[in-house]
Amino acid sequence: MAKGPWATRPADRDPSKLPTIAVIGGTGRMGVHLCATWANAGYDVTMCSRKKEKAQGIVDQLKSGEGYIEWKLHAGDNAAASKADMIVLGTMYEQAWSIMEDSSVASNIKGKGKVILDMTNPFMSRPDGYGAGLPKDGPQAGILIHKEKLNDPSTQWVGAYKHILWTLILPEGPKNPGRPDVEVFGEPKAVDMVVELIYRHGWRPIVRGGLDVAPKYEGGKVSFRKIGTNLKNEIFSGEKLSVGW
Numbered sequence: 001m002a003k004g005p006w007a008t009r010p011a012d013r014d015p016s017k018l019p020t021i022a023v024i025g026g027t028g029r030m031g032v033h034l035c036a037t038w039a040n041a042g043y044d045v046t047m048c049s050r051k052k053e054k055a056q057g058i059v060d061q062l063k064s065g066e067g068y069i070e071w072k073l074h075a076g077d078n079a080a081a082s083k084a085d086m087i088v089l090g091t092m093y094e095q096a097w098s099i100m101e102d103s104s105v106a107s108n109i110k111g112k113g114k115v116i117l118d119m120t121n122p123f124m125s126r127p128d129g130y131g132a133g134l135p136k137d138g139p140q141a142g143i144l145i146h147k148e149k150l151n152d153p154s155t156q157w158v159g160a161y162k163h164i165l166w167t168l169i170l171p172e173g174p175k176n177p178g179r180p181d182v183e184v185f186g187e188p189k190a191v192d193m194v195v196e197l198i199y200r201h202g203w204r205p206i207v208r209g210g211l212d213v214a215p216k217y218e219g220g221k222v223s224f225r226k227i228g229t230n231l232k233n234e235i236f237s238g239e240k241l242s243v244g245w
């Protein structure tokens, strides 16, 4: 492994020993691309939806390609997510917590030592009105708000993939192989799981710190300072963050 800011690559291991993954909002742009990518990397993945039939249609289509029949990719409703080792919040920030509550995922995972990968971007504004930001008088990161709402010390939280445009995520690796770096932050066990995941699908993880750094690294907040820091890290540390291209 080259010297640099990247996390240590874990030893390769038998795919049957890998954690299982379920993606809430798995039928969305990020969800479909990541479900395919993670299944291609050997993970057992469940694409979850408010309507299982919607996810089933996409899974059937994905698995109909030659070579993809072996993927351990399944469809489920959002409630099915509680069975996975790692639950991914792949829907809009404004919908994620109500889905966790309404589908009983929040109540069913308490005390079970799960990992939650939060990809939501409360500050990435969208034409449909989502991503409008957070109230100024609370934590300035969606992941911190979600953690507070779940209030379960056994669950570990990690943020990642927040700055990566969905079109750049392909099963065989980054669409732009010259920009494979992914920022990760969060709690230790969860970060380790995601570091392994990122390496297994051909990208490079850079761990920025614990959950305390979340307000700095949650996607969508663009500033001259951030652009300057990214440029500096690229010039002096060789970082190649995927930032929209």
Ligand SMILES: NC(=O)c1ccc[n+]([C@@H]2O[C@H](COP(=O)([O-])OP(=O)(O)OC[C@H]3O[C@@H](n4cnc5c(N)ncnc54)[C@H](OP(=O)(O)O)[C@@H]3O)[C@@H](O)[C@H]2O)c1
Pocket: 024, 025, 026, 027, 028, 029, 030, 031, 048, 049, 050, 051, 054, 055, 089, 090, 091, 092, 093, 095, 119, 120, 121, 122, 124, 131, 161, 162, 163, 164, 165, 166, 167, 219
């Ligand atoms: N797009 C990107 O490039 C990108 C990059 C990094 C991070 N993110 C973040 O990742 C998350 C997902 O983004 P996305 O672009 O993949 O979203 P998207 O394509 O709009 O998909 C969101 C999914 O959420 C589900 N959903 C749940 N409640 C919904 C509601 N009330 N209305 C509509 N859909 C609802 C839908 O699945 P069902 O209908 O199957 O339930 C839908 O497929 C967001 O938090 C975003 O900020 C996005």
